[in-house]
Amino acid sequence: MFLTRFRVNTARPGARRLLSSPQAMHAAVMSSFPHILPSDTPQPGAPRVLWRLDQQARAEVLLYIVSPERPDLTHLVEQAGWPAAAGPDNPGWQTRSYAPLLDRLTAGDRWAFRLTANPVHTIRRKEGEPRKITAHLTPIHQMGWLLDEKRQQRLGFRVCEKPAGRRLLPEGTTHQKRPHPGDRYELAIRDTRSLAFDKTRSPGGRRDKPVTVVTVTFEGRLEITDPDALRRTLTQGVGRARAYGCGLLTLAPLTPKTP
Template identity: 85%
Template sequence: MFLSRFRVNTARPGARRLLSSPQAMHAAVMSSFPHILPSDSPQPGAPRVLWRLDQRSRAEVLLYVVSPDRPDLTHLVEQAGWPAVADPDNPGWQTRPYAPLLDRLTAGDRWAFRLTANPVHTVRRKEGEPRKLTAHLTPVHQMGWLLDEERQRRLGFRICEKPADRRLLPEGTTHKGRPHPGDRYELVIRDTRSLAFDKSRGSDGRRDKPVTVVTVAFEGRLEVTDPAAMRQTLTQGIGRARAYGCGLLTLAPVTQPASPAP
């Protein structure tokens, strides 16, 4: 497994095209692997290609990729990077083996983390109708999706709680009579976006219905509870819309005071 980081040159037209379309970015990422065909999908439990965009400022956008093979991002440098300054020692992106981090995970470890996810649930609007997949739209419900105890158990971690002296009120702020998750847990939402885009035309020339994906960027601190499950989470991702830049969880030591992304 490998972890790669690529800084996007947001001033270039090619970069703006990729940033405006999760489908185009997905295609560009998958083109980095000569042995993986665009139609290939991993078997259940097998490592897969995950990617995520982190926008730290208007001009600083970073693309992270976790993959079973080492990527060749030359085409991304040419389209959306700085090809004039690339050289063999500095091709325009950084890649490092992921195994050292995966192998050192042990129960009880605490890490800072960053995750972009697509929190969804199923609802039935009328009696007798089939349940419909719907995005969580409020911060309380988006946090609640990640804080779900069964989900955290499957993923191999738990979100850390804040010490009592760091909470706003002794009993915490409340939402419908319960402690507000943003006051109780080491968890914040940095960004929420609704992405709407058209899928490519099929072989019959017809265009599918537009796709809408609500993405939520989480940051916080977690504790590893099941190292094997945590390794699977880091290599397979979390939740839905993984082809559209969701699901990639990254870790960093909690001693780092700034960004929790690696």
């Protein structure tokens, strides 16, 4: 497995086109692997190509890719990078082996994490209608999706709780009747986006229905409960819409907080 980081040159027209279309970005990412066809579907339980866009500042956007093969992002550098600055020692992206991090995961260890996901649930609007997959739209329900006990067990971690002294109320809530999980847990929502785009025309010229995906970027701290399950999470992704930039969980060492 490999972890890759690519800085997007947001001033270039090609970059703006990719950033405006998750489908175009997905196609560009998948084109980075000569041995993986765009139509290939990973076997159940097998590692897959995951990607995520992180906007650090208005003009600083980073593309992260986790993949079973080492990618070649030459085409992305030409479309959306700095091709004139690329050279033998600096191709325009950084790739490193993911194995050292995966191998050091141990139960009880704590890490900072970031995850962009598509939190959804199923609802039935009218009696007798089939249940429909619907996005969670409020921060309380979006956090509740990630904090679900069964989901965290499958993913191999639990989100850490805040010390009692850092909670707004001793119970860890901001409202008596409607608990706010963000006050109890080391968890924050950094970004929420609603992406709407048209899919590629189907054979014969028929246009598919527009796709709408609500993405939520979570940041926080987690404690590993099942290292093997967490390795699967890191290499297979979390939740739905993984072709559209969702599902990639990344870890970072915790840094001591300054007083």
